[in-house]
Amino acid sequence: MGELSRxxxxxxxxxxxxxxxxxxxxxxxxxxxxxxxxxxxxxxxKMNNVEMSGNGVVVSFTIVHDAPPAxxxxxxxxxxxxxxxxxxxxxxxxxxxxxxxIDIGTRVRSVFRKISEDGHSGVIHYGYKxxxxx
Amino acid sequence: xxxxxDVFILGTGESKYGELWDRSLREISVEAGLNAIESxxxxxxxxxxxxxxxxxxGMISGQENxxxxxxxxxxxxxxxxxxxxxxxxxxxxxxxxxxxxxxIKSGEYDLVMVGGVxxxxxxxxxxxxxxxxxxxxxxxxxxxxxxxAAMAALSARKYMKDFGVGKDVxxxxxxxxxxxxxxxxxxxxxxxxxxDQAMNSTPVAEPLNLMDCAPQSDGASCIILASESxxxxxxxEGVKIAGNGISQEYFALHSRxxxxxxxxxxSASRKALDRAGISLDDVSFAEVHDSFSIYGIMALEDMGxxxxxxxxxxxxxxxxxxxxxxxxxxxxxxxxxxxYGATGVGQFVEAxxxxxxxxxxxxxxxxxxxxxxxxxxxxxTSIVHIVGGE
Numbered sequence: 034m035g036e037l038s039r040x041x042x043x044x045x046x047x048x049x050x051x052x053x054x055x056x057x058x059x060x061x062x063x064x065x066x067x068x069x070x071x072x073x074x075x076x077x078x079k080m081n082n083v084e085m086s087g088n089g090v091v092v093s094f095t096i097v098h099d100a101p102p103a104x105x106x107x108x109x110x111x112x113x114x115x116x117x118x119x120x121x122x123x124x125x126x127x128x129x130x131x132x133x134x135i136d137i138g139t140r141v142r143s144v145f146r147k148i149s150e151d152g153h154s155g156v157i158h159y160g161y162k163x164x165x166x167x
Numbered sequence: 168x169x170x171x172x173d174v175f176i177l178g179t180g181e182s183k184y185g186e187l188w189d190r191s192l193r194e195i196s197v198e199a200g201l202n203a204i205e206s207x208x209x210x211x212x213x214x215x216x217x218x219x220x221x222x223x224x225g226m227i228s229g230q231e232n233x234x235x236x237x238x239x240x241x242x243x244x245x246x247x248x249x250x251x252x253x254x255x256x257x258x259x260x261x262x263x264x265x266x267x268x269x270x271i272k273s274g275e276y277d278l279v280m281v282g283g284v285x286x287x288x289x290x291x292x293x294x295x296x297x298x299x300x301x302x303x304x305x306x307x308x309x310x311x312x313x314x315x316a317a318m319a320a321l322s323a324r325k326y327m328k329d330f331g332v333g334k335d336v337x338x339x340x341x342x343x344x345x346x347x348x349x350x351x352x353x354x355x356x357x358x359x360x361x362x363d364q365a366m367n368s369t370p371v372a373e374p375l376n377l378m379d380c381a382p383q384s385d386g387a388s389c390i391i392l393a394s395e396s397x398x399x400x401x402x403x404e405g406v407k408i409a410g411n412g413i414s415q416e417y418f419a420l421h422s423r424x425x426x427x428x429x430x431x432x433x434s435a436s437r438k439a440l441d442r443a444g445i446s447l448d449d450v451s452f453a454e455v456h457d458s459f460s461i462y463g464i465m466a467l468e469d470m471g472x473x474x475x476x477x478x479x480x481x482x483x484x485x486x487x488x489x490x491x492x493x494x495x496x497x498x499x500x501x502x503x504x505x506x507y508g509a510t511g512v513g514q515f516v517e518a519x520x521x522x523x524x525x526x527x528x529x530x531x532x533x534x535x536x537x538x539x540x541x542x543x544x545x546x547x548t549s550i551v552h553i554v555g556g557e
Binding site: 039043064092093094095096097098099100101102103104105107110112113114122123124125126132137148149158160162 | 293300306308310313320321323324325370371419420
C-alpha cells in the first residue's frame with residue numbers, strides 16, 4: 034500500500050501532527066477533516082491548521098501478534114488508542130517499552146519514527162508513534 | 168383485497184462455507200444462486216434484477232464487476248436482467264438485501280435475486296491481513312499497524328477493564344457458535360470447542376486470541392425476494408421481511424464516543440423493530456455480527472438483550488438453541504464462517520430455514536421473528552433486519 038502521492042500529501046499531519054480547529058465552534062480535530070461534524074456548513078473554509086502537543090493518555094491498547102507484511106518485523110507490537118491533551122483521540126503504536134509497563138491511563142508522548150517501508154528498496158514511511166512519558 | 172406491498176423471502180441457497188481451495192469465486196456464486204432458484208421454484212430468466220454483495224474481490228481476486236460476472240455465469244447474459252454489485256465492507260450482503268428490498272417496495276420490481284460472495288483463501292501468508300484491513304480507515308488506523316483484530320481487541324480491553332469482565336464471557340460467544348455450527352452442514356467448522364480451549368488459544372491481538380476471531384472463509388449465499396403481489400399470484404409460501412434499519416457512525420474507532428458501543432447498531436436495531444411494529448421481547452432468535460467475540464457481546468448490549476456491561480448474565484446460560492434468546496443458530500461468523508460479502512445474506516438463509524421449520528438438528532422451537540444484525544468495519548455501518556410474522 035505505498036502510492037507515493039497518497040503518503041506525501043499527509044506528511045504535515047503525520048510528521049508534525051497537524052490537525053484542524055473549527056473556526057466556528059473551536060473544536061480541535063485530529064486526524065484533520067475539512068468539515069466540522071458539529072457545525073457542518075458553518076465550518077466550511079474555517080477549518081484552520083493547528084499542531085498537536087502530542088501528549089496524551091492511553092484509552093485502550095492491544096498487543097498485535099498477527100500482523101500484515103509491512104509490520105511483520107515489528108511484531109508483537111503495541112497498538113493503542115490515545116486521547117491527546119489537545120482534545121482529539123487517535124490510533125498509534127507505543128514503542129520503547131514492554132506491555133507490562135503500559136495500562137489504560139498510562140501517560141504517553143509522541144515521537145517521530147519510521148512506520149513502515151515498501152519492501153527492501155521502496156519508500157520509507159514516517160510518522161508518529163508514542164513512548165511512555167517518564 | 169388491497170395488498171400491503173410487503174416483501175417476502177421465497178427461497179434460499181448456499182455454497183459450503185470454508186476453505187474451498189478447488190472452487191472459484193464464480194463457481195460458488197453460481198452454486199448458491201442455482202440452489203436458491205431451485206428452492207424458490209422459479210426460473211432465472213424471470214428475475215427482474217440481481218444484487219450482489221461483495222467486499223474485497225477486487226483486492227483478493229483482482230476481479231471487480233461482480234454483478235456482470237454473476238449474471239453471465241448464471242446463464243442469463245441474454246435475458247437482460249440488470250445486476251449490480253453492492254459494497255458496504257463486511258455488511259455488503261445485508262446492504263444488498265436492503266437495496267433489493269427497496270427495489271420491490273418501490274413497486275419497480277417483483278422478483279429479485281440477492282447474492283453474496285467472498286473468496287477469502289486465494290492468498291496465503293499475512294497478505295490477507297493487509298487486505299482485510301481495508302475495511303478500516305487505511306490512512307489513520309491501518310497505516311499505523313491497525314488490523315480488524317487489533318481494533319476489536321482495543322474494544323475488548325476497554326470493555327473488560329470497565330466492567331471487570333473476564334475472557335470467559337467473550338469465549339462463551341465462540342463456544343456457542345461452534346456448538347450450533349456442528350449442526351449446520353454448510354458451516355466452516357463442525358467441531359465443538361470448550362470454554363477452556365477458547366480462552367487459551369494462540370494470541371492474535373491481546374486480549375483476543377484465535378478462538379475470539381472469525382475465520383477467513385470462502386462462501387456464497389443467495390436468497391430470492393418477491394413482492395406480495397407475486398406471492399399471491401403464484402400461490403407461493405415465504406417469510407416476510409418485517410422491518411429494517413441502516414445506520415451510520417464515525418468511520419474510525421478512535422472518533423467514536425465509546426469503544427464498546429456501536430451507535431449504528433443501537434440506532435439500526437431501534438429502526439428495524441419500530442418498522443416491524445414489535446419489541447425485542449417478540450424476537451425468537453438473533454443472528455449477530457460476531458466477527459470478533461467482543462462484537463457479539465457489544466451487539467447483545469447495543470440492541471438491548473442485556474444492559475451495558477451485563478452480557479455476562481446471558482451469554483453463559485441463555486443464548487443456546489433452547490435458551491431464552493438463542494444467538495447465532497447458524498453457527499455465526501465464528502463457526503459458520505465469515506466470507507465478508509456473503510455473511511449478511513447467509514443470515515437470511517438461516518432466518519428462512521428456521522422460520523419455515525427447515526433447520527434440521529439446529530431447529531429452534533416455533534420461532535416467530537428473527538433479528539439479523541450485520542456490521543461494516545468496526546461499526547461504521549450497521550444493518551438490522553427483522554424477518555417473520557404474519
